[in-house]
Amino acid sequence: MADTAGAAGSGTDTVLVVDFGAQYAQLIARRVREARVYSEIVPSTMPVAEMLARRPRAVILSGGPASVYAEEAPGIDAALFEAGVPVLGLCYGFQLMAQALGGTVDNTGAREYGATSLSVVRPSSTLFEGTPTEQQVWMSHGDACSAAPSGFTVTAATATVPVAAFENDERRLYGVQYHPEVLHSTFGQQVMEHFLYRGAGIEPSWTTGSIVEEQVAAIRAQIGEGRAICGLSGGVDSAVAAALVNRAIGDRLTCVYVDHGLMREGETEQVEKDFVAATGVRLRVVDASERFLTALAGVSDPEQKRKIIGREFIRVFEQAQAELVAEAGAAGEDVSFLVQGTLYPDVVESGGGTGTANIKSHHNVGGLPEDLEFELVEPLRRLFKDEVRMVGQELGLPEEIVHRQPFPGPGLGIRIVxxxxxxxxxxxxxxxxxxxxxxxxxxxxxxxxxxxxxxxxxxxxxxxxxxxxxxxxxxxxxxxxxxxxxxxxxxxxxxxxxxxxxxxxxxxxxxxxxxxxxxxxxxxxxxxxx
The missing domain is CATH 3.30.300.10 (GMP Synthetase; Chain A, domain 3)
Structure with missing residues (x-):
């Protein structure tokens, strides 16, 4: 799923997840998609007018590490709550909503972290109907809401927080202090779905077929009549990305499998046999093992290894690009697009999320060279692995590829300490x-x-x-x-x-x-x- 509003513009019901630097922002978006509703993440720095211009069916405010009272804490324009769009605030987003609408948020020092017992005081409420009056939720907060805004009904509390959830059905504004998106909140998904279906009135109609249609259209719009090469690693991510692009542009895609000498036993042979048979794509195998081993000689630092591997991948792709252009002759189009199977966890761990730390530079994100001349095509950049597998099944890829265990692009190079x-x-x-x-x-x-x-x-x-x-x-x-x-x-x-x-x-x-x-x-x- 793209970072743009392209899919929303095609008539899809869209939920915007406003990211306040939350650890779980993408998980929120994923839970929305599990409810068969399309979602996109936007940064908290995006003006509310720009959010509303995307015509979202609902907005979810994520958690975040800040205190609403911190000097540089991210905020939200209260105009969002007057726009008539259903809003759900989670944790920090809940506190921002309470504060913006006239409620009281206190820095009491009564912190709650981890599994907490929640008491539902309005069992028939929009969010909690059909769930137990006592349920486990996952808390992570220091500040707490002690008084709900005027016109809101308190629907849940904990032993230390008197306002752990509130609702205003008339204005379609809702909030919970905890994290319903994590599995430790035992009825969290039901609460999320109640907001989407009952609070926002959205019909669950988005499917993996929708992902395929949207991405094929986006790929065609990006590449136009141009040609692309795909860095095929043998893993499910690059295989699904290649299959998507192949469906979009056909034989204008050439897959380049780089045998960097860091593959597992039998890997290269499996790629040549299984993937080509399943998709019919044009595949070029490049034996670059000596090149990679020479570049990695004497290097032990893992970040340096990842950057070297990322750089050498690009150099090999550039060489393949030049060869393809030469083969096409003067009448052939340039090959200026590079397809990668980048997933959202790669982006997050490489520091690509809003307010996220750089855990490690993935070779296909933070490890790319600064002089990259390709335009990247990354149709899976906003998907999780299990969603990628579902897309692969939708595209008709065989089980051997779709359910293959993940294997990193840098291969065994990052499994040797x-x-x-x-x-x-x-x-x-x-x-x-x-x-x-x-x-x-x-x-x-x-x-x-x-x-x-x-x-x-x-x-x-x-x-x-x-x-x-x-x-x-x-x-x-x-x-x-x-x-x-x-x-x-x-x-x-x-x-x-x-x-x-x-x-x-x-x-x-x-x-x-x-x-x-x-x-x-x-x-x-x-x-x-x-």
């Missing part, structure tokens, strides 16, 4: 292949989100193998479950499976004498180690 060398890559490929074989044999491919295998190349540990002392590398198993890669929990794999994996790796992979298990959630850890 330390310098990337050919020898270390070979070790990691062997260990990774064993883990994938065992997970498949156990029938767990669809049960876990992914299972990165990490080689701690700069760490050695003493072991004993064949009655002799060894001094080998440890590998780390990182099995996780997730919905969207924004948060994740470690997968509780069966002990006998872990035992088989450990035995096989230490027996079959030379120079690896220890297998460890990463049991860290995200946050605080990321899914990949680098």
């Amino acid at each position: 330390g310098e990337v060398t050919r020898e270390r890559l070979d070790l990691l490929r062997q260990a990774d292949a064993i883990v994938r074989e065992e997970l498949t044999a156990a029938g767990l491919d669809r049960e876990i989100w992914q299972c990165p295998v990490v080689l701690l190349a700069d760490v050695r540990s003493v072991g004993v193998q064949g009655d002799g002392r060894t001094y080998g590398h440890p590998v780390v198993l990182r099995p996780v479950t997730s919905e969207d890669a924004m948060t994740a929990d470690w997968s509780r794999l069966p002990y006998d499976l872990l035992a088989r994996i450990s035995t096989r790796i230490t027996n079959e992979v030379r120079d690896v004498n220890r297998v460890t298990l990463d049991i860290t959630s995200k946050p605080p850890g990321t899914i990949e180690w680098e």
